[in-house]
Every structure is written in C-alpha cells, then in structure tokens.
Amino acid sequence: MVCGGFTCSKNALCSLNVVYMLVGLLLIGVAAWGKGYGLVSSIHIIGGVIAVGVFLLLISIVGLIGAIHHHQVMLFFYMVILFIVFLFQFGVSCSCLAMNRGQQEALLNSTWRILENKTKNDLETQLNCCGLLNVTGSRVQFEQDLQSCPALCTKNSGSCLACGEMMLNHATEALKILGGVGLFFSFTEILGVWLAVRYRNQKDPRANPSAFL
Template sequence: MVCGGFACSRNALCALNVVYVLVGLLLIGVAAWGKGVGIVSSIHIIGGVIAVGVFLLIIAIVGLIGAINHHQVMLFFYMIILGLVFIIQFGVSCSCLALDKSQQEHFFNATWNVMSNETRIEVEKKLDCCGLLNDTRYLQDFNYCTATCKTSDKCPFCADKMLKHSDEALKILGGVGLFFSFTEILGVWLAMRYRNQKDPRANPSAFL
C-alpha cells in the first residue's frame, strides 16, 4: 500500500501519538525525579510540569484510540485541541526566542519581588549569590543572605548568574517548542486526512 493510503495514514498518526505518550511520560518522570533529588522544590513548578505531561498523555491516548478505531468524533476533537495547543505553543516559543536581556532582567525583577524570603534565601544559596541587583532591596536581601560567597570580598548579584544561563536556556526551550509545534501541525493534517479516508475493510456503500 502506498504511503498516501488508509493504512499508512493510520500508522503514521499512531506513531506520532506514541511519541507524544513517551514525551508525556518523560515530563512526568523528570518532574518526579527533580522533586526526589531536590533540584526543584517549588510545588507549583512540579505541578505545572506534571499537568502538562498528563494533558499530553490524554491528548495522545485520544488520538491513538481515534486512529485505531477510525473514530470520527475523537479525531475531530483531537484535531481541534491539537490545533489550539499549536497556537499557544507557537506563540510561547516565539516569545522565548524574542526575549532580550533587558526583558529577562525585568522578568527576574518582577518575579524576585513576589518571592517569599524563604524562596529568595534558597535561590541565593543554590546559586551562591546575594541580592538580585544593586537596588533598594539589595541591603535587605544581603542581610538575610546565607550564601557561601557572603564571607568573601565580593558576592555576585543573582541576576548576573541567572542571565548567564537564561538566554541559552530560552533559546533551547524556544527551539524545542517550535520544533514540537510543527509536529502538532503534522498531527492535525494527518488526522484531517485520515478522517476523510474510507476504511477499505468497511462496507463500500457506507458513509464515512
């Protein structure tokens, strides 16, 4: 059977959703591992990553069931939800790639101001820095700082350390997100094409 046939479309859609299942399980596993070894302690971050993983798993399972059974309703909702996910992910990925250092610094400053003292102390200890920037909050943050560098002559600002890695991390995140967003468009196209193909095993006189 040629690749444009019914069986090829079904197998391609199944394979794509198997990849989504693996990615969803990977996200859940990485979040659980990060919590277990103490790399990430924020319950909001852990919960967010797990929620994304579970959502991706549900979408992939709906796509798999719809592809195996040639279920028109499931495939329709799969197309709609995957299309919405593509729009959101494409926008977020482009935003990650477009953020410059001044915008990142503004984001860090806004986030730093809403952090609790305990969270700021934890960040300073992990990054070995004191205070975000040399601003009005610096002296207050420095008094509470427990980082090792506090005993030395010069302790770096946390924003400097964050900016060293955030630019590269955002580019990687944006690039990976952009790549996966195009696989979602491929999934929408495959589901649309597959829905409009007639199952050769079905009654030839039956409607799609």
C-alpha cells in the first residue's frame, strides 16, 4: 500500500493523536509537579493548565478511536473541534509574535491585578523582586506591594527590582518562543484536520474488497 492510501492515512492520524496524548499528559504532569513542589500555589493557574491537558487528551482519544475504527461521526467532530482549536491557537500565536513592549506592559498590568495575593507572594519570593512596575501611574501600587513583599531583597539591601521589569527583560524572547511553538503546533493541528478529512472519505479495502476494482 503506497503512502497516501487508506493504511498510511490511518497510521499517520493515529501517530499524530498519540503525540497529542503525550502532550496532554505532559501538561497534566507538569501542573501536578508544580503544585506538589509549591512552585505555583494558585488553583486557577493549576486548574487552567490541567484543563488544557485534559481537553487535549480527550480530543486525541476521540481522534485515535475514530481513526482505529474509521468511525465517521467521531472523525467529523474531531476535525471540527481541531479546526476551531487551530483558529484560536493560530490567532494567539500571531498576537504573541506581534506584541510590542507597550502591549506587554498592558498585559502584565491586567494580569497582575487579577492574581491572588498568594500567587504574587510566590512570584516575588522566587524572583527576589517586589511589585510590578515602578513607573508613573503604577507607583502607588508598587509602594503598597513593597510594604508586604516577602522577597529577601527587602531585608538584605532594602531596595528591590520590580518584578515587571525583570519579566519584561525576557518577555520579548519568551513571547517569540511561545508564539513559535504555538504556531508550529497549530500547523500540526491543520495537518490533523487534513488527515481526518482525507481518511474519512477513503474506503476500507478490507471491509469492501471490490471498492478499488
């Protein structure tokens, strides 16, 4: 059977979904590891990462079962959901790659405001910094964060760098990596959609030997 036939499409789709299953399990494992070692204490962050991992795991299971049994309905829902995920992930990845410093600051400000105090304290302790940004418009909030900051720099030197400044120093590189990885996986998703459409429209020669005669 040449590549591009029924068996090749089936094996390629199964292999792709096995990779998605491994990625989903990896996300769940990393979230559990981070929670277990106290790296992240926010239940919202942990829950979000686990939810993404579980969602990816369920979608890959649907695709794998649909590919093994050549199930038309499961393959249809699989390719529709995967295409929606592709559109969302492609847009987010392009946004990450195109984001400038001003937009990064606005995103950090909005994220910092909705973080729990426990999560802020964990970040400040691990990064040895205090507050978000010591700039005009955020200075009052920075002074308030400095008073309750648990970082060692407040005890040793009395002056601490702002966490936002430390994050922004590496934000551009991190966003490029995040956008590049997301863009790469988005193209694997559109590959999955194409394989599902192709495989769904092919006939199983074992179920109907005369189909190709």
